[in-house]
Amino acid sequence: MTRLDVRVAATGRELAAHHEVRREVFVREQGIFAEDDRDGWDEDAVKVVAYAAGRVLGAVRLYPLDEAGLWKGDRLAVLPEGRRLRIGAPLVRFAVATAGARGGTRMIALIQARNVPFFRQLGWSALGDETDYRGATHQEMTIALAGAQPAFAPAGYAWALGAS
Numbered sequence: 001m002t003r004l005d006v007r008v009a010a011t012g013r014e015l016a017a018h019h020e021v022r023r024e025v026f027v028r029e030q031g032i033f034a035e036d037d038r039d040g041w042d043e044d045a046v047k048v049v050a051y052a053a054g055r056v057l058g059a060v061r062l063y064p065l066d067e068a069g070l071w072k073g074d075r076l077a078v079l080p081e082g083r084r085l086r087i088g089a090p091l092v093r094f095a096v097a098t099a100g101a102r103g104g105t106r107m108i109a110l111i112q113a114r115n116v117p118f119f120r121q122l123g124w125s126a127l128g129d130e131t132d133y134r135g136a137t138h139q140e141m142t143i144a145l146a147g148a149q150p151a152f153a154p155a156g157y158a159w160a161l162g163a164s
């Protein structure tokens with residue numbers, strides 16, 4: 001059984017791995033960004049990595065949008081070989097728990113239309129109508145953070161990884 005660890009990237013190596021997953025998915029695979037998906041939010045964002053069997057296979061980032069508790073999550077990515085193994089869902093839950101633990105009350109995200117069912121399954125709701133973002137249909141979605149923290153330390157968590 002493979003072990004999955006999700007945690008905030010804390011070392012230079014983890015940060016590099018976080019960015020490499022994003023680059024692989026959003027630049028090379030999806031072509032949403034031409035060369036680099038980094039932007040100004042990266043300076044202060046919380047960057048998360050998911051390790052499976054010791055290798056970083058997933059990433060997500062999150063950051064506050066205001067001082068009233070609104071947070072945004074984005075750049076959720078799992079490498080193709082890690083998909084449907086339950087890495088993405090823990091990454092989303094970890095982002096929600098981390099934002100809640102840091103004082104957030106609500107989180108929003110701009111979701112690629114095909115992933116809306118995945119986010120609904122995790123308790124997120126649609127906000128408004130679909131919109132175009134970088135040439136693809138997206139849906140803004142949201143989740144309340146109050147009480148969202150599960151019973152694990154927000155610094156990181158680990159469990160057995162499997163498709164069943």
Ligand SMILES: CC(C)(COP(=O)(O)OP(=O)(O)OC[C@H]1O[C@@H](n2cnc3c(N)ncnc32)[C@H](O)[C@@H]1OP(=O)(O)O)[C@@H](O)C(=O)NCCC(=O)NCCS
Nearest residue numbers: 076077078083084085086087088089111112114115117118
């Ligand atoms: C979207 C993404 C992060 C999902 O990660 P993942 O590791 O494959 O997802 P999980 O294995 O944790 O899936 C959890 C559950 O959601 C389901 N699911 C995953 N993606 C889904 C989708 N697009 N639509 C519907 N259900 C989906 C899985 O089948 C699984 O269901 P189950 O619990 O009943 O078995 C991943 O496919 C990915 O990185 N895609 C490319 C980049 C991307 O689209 N990022 C998100 C931008 S909004």
